[in-house]
Amino acid sequence: MLKGRSPQGNNPDSALLAALLAGENFWPSDPASLHELGLNEPFIEGLICRLLRSAGNQTGRKIASAVCIPFRMIEGLMERLKSKRMVLHCGSASLNDYIFGLTDEGRRRAETSHSECAYTGPAPIPLNDYVISVEAQAICDQPIRREELDDAFFNVSMSEELFDMIGPAVNSASGLFLYGAPGNGKSTIARCLTQCFGQEIWIPYAIIEGQEIIILFDPAYHEIIEQPHEGLPFDRRWVRVRRPTVIVGGELTLDSLEIRHDPASNISEAPLQMKSNCGCLLIDDFGRQRVSPEQLLNRWIVPLENKYDYLTLPNGKKIQVPFQQLIIFSTNLDPADLVDEAFLRRIPYRIEVTDPQEVEMHRLFQIASDNLGCAYNLESIEHLLENYYREQDRPMRRCHPRDLLLQLRNFCMYRGIPFEMHPDHFDHIAQSFFARVRTRPLNASL
Known part of the structure; x- marks a missing residue:
């Protein structure tokens, strides 16, 4: 296993140290140079031009944030793009930054790059x-x-x-x-x-x-x-x-x-x-x-x-x-x-994954009642099990406790009564919960 290794492999010591400090098996170390990005400069230039084409003028730091490349690298890239007359300074920004926009040549480069690939998100790995x-x-x-x-x-x-x-x-x-x-x-x-x-x-x-x-x-x-x-x-x-x-x-x-x-x-x-x-x-x-x-x-x-x-x-x-x-x-x-x-x-x-037994059904009702904020009531659950499972030989399912309590909550909300278990409440919701659905042929008369 490549424990703690930098994906670029150029700075394994710093990656291993970061991984150990963070308790990680893998840590994507911060690239120190364009070479460690694993991307060529023309690709990054095309990505930046496409970004400016779609988002408009941006500061150097916003560009760095959008493409997820350190600002210290973006600074040099933007200056090289400026020297190639692809971008220009549209104004100053704080922290020794500039607002960059595309020149006419830069727009042509962006259009060409966009026709080849429209991707403008974080630089790929x-x-x-x-x-x-x-x-x-x-x-x-x-x-x-x-x-x-x-x-x-x-x-x-x-x-x-x-x-x-x-x-x-x-x-x-x-x-x-x-x-x-x-x-x-x-x-x-x-x-x-x-x-x-x-x-x-x-x-x-x-x-x-x-x-x-x-x-x-x-x-x-x-x-x-x-x-x-x-x-x-x-x-x-x-x-x-x-x-x-x-x-x-x-x-x-x-x-x-x-x-x-x-x-x-x-x-x-x-x-x-x-x-x-x-x-x-x-x-x-x-x-x-x-x-x-x-x-x-x-x-x-x-x-x-x-x-x-x-x-x-x-x-x-x-x-x-x-x-x-x-x-x-x-x-x-x-x-x-x-x-x-x-x-x-x-x-x-x-x-x-077999059906739960009665002991587990009680435990499932306890878990569901805790999650939904309803007090667990043994008498009500026994009433439900006796009348709607044992008597009718109905199989139990692990989803039933949660689903029944959700219907109970809706019933209590409709009646304007406290959300609590009661045998009568379960009798009401059981009529719809355990109803058998019969299908009719599509061409049957209504």
């Missing part, structure tokens, strides 16, 4: 640097113990047997099937498992390979964390996020597993498995996607085995990228009915 970061932060290098599993599931009720099956499966880093009836917390388990491996990682906003830019950061999956070590400098092209939990359901297609390219802007977007690196990728409701299990098997059989994936850039070049995440296939069906033996061999752990 070379692909090799991204690979190093994933190797250093991969979950397979961080085995978990029972205590860490307890901490991750502190607010979730699970049986001891389920704990003891999940722990070894997670440490295998080879993925697992979670199967069982809907509503028993398979998605919740996936989110909690991600927390077992340390809360935060570093990812780049964007990656570059050749002239192709791939946007990796996605606010839908990557939650930014405030930098906790303000005194330690770092490369601002990287962002600190919670380990991602990417959940995809029936909308999954083969296209979403490939680099998606926008020909209008000439910008690409990373596929789902790249966005989930160093975290968890949950294929929810597996077997009901637009892509068949067989197609997914053919696409992922090599990545699941070798922990790397091959992706095709818009120019046709193939690149090798890490495939380093915990993959969880969640399904209501028996895995053996969905995929063949070759797939099952690569997902060796198959864990059934």
Whole structure:
């Protein structure tokens, strides 16, 4: 493992010191020169010109902040652009700075650059640097113990047997099937498992390979964390996020597993498995996607085995990228009915999430009542279990306590009464909660 290594590799001592001080496996050290950025000067000049074209006149410090390159480097770049008659001083700014704008020549350069690529965000990271970061932060290098599993599931009720099956499966880093009836917390388990491996990682906003830019950061999956070590400098092209939990359901297609390219802007977007690196990728409701299990098997059989994936850039070049995440296939069906033996061999752990027993239902109601601010009442829960579960031989689901209490809260709010458990209240909401829905043919008369 490349512990604490600078992605550029030019200043490993400072990167190692920063990593040790911060308690990190990886630290993106602050680049000391343009060479350490891993980008050539014409590319950065084009990025700055495109920024000024889209955002208008900017101070040097605002430009540095937008492209995430240290101001000390931007100063020299702007002076060289000025000497090339690409930019001019439009005014003075504080702290020995200037307001810069494009000249006519600079606008022509910006238009040409924009036609080639419209990207104007943080300067990208070379692909090799991204690979190093994933190797250093991969979950397979961080085995978990029972205590860490307890901490991750502190607010979730699970049986001891389920704990003891999940722990070894997670440490295998080879993925697992979670199967069982809907509503028993398979998605919740996936989110909690991600927390077992340390809360935060570093990812780049964007990656570059050749002239192709791939946007990796996605606010839908990557939650930014405030930098906790303000005194330690770092490369601002990287962002600190919670380990991602990417959940995809029936909308999954083969296209979403490939680099998606926008020909209008000439910008690409990373596929789902790249966005989930160093975290968890949950294929929810597996077997009901637009892509068949067989197609997914053919696409992922090599990545699941070798922990790397091959992706095709818009120019046709193939690149090798890490495939380093915990993959969880969640399904209501028996895995053996969905995929063949070759797939099952690569997902060796198959864990059934069974229905809770009555003791656990009481515990789930206690957790839900604490979270929602409702006092737990044993008599009311026993009334509910006796009349709507035992008598009717209804299966229990882990989602029922939370969902029932949410309906109870809405009922009490409507009636203008205190939010509290009472047998009569549960009788009211049970009429709709446990109602059987009958469907009618589409051509049936109304």
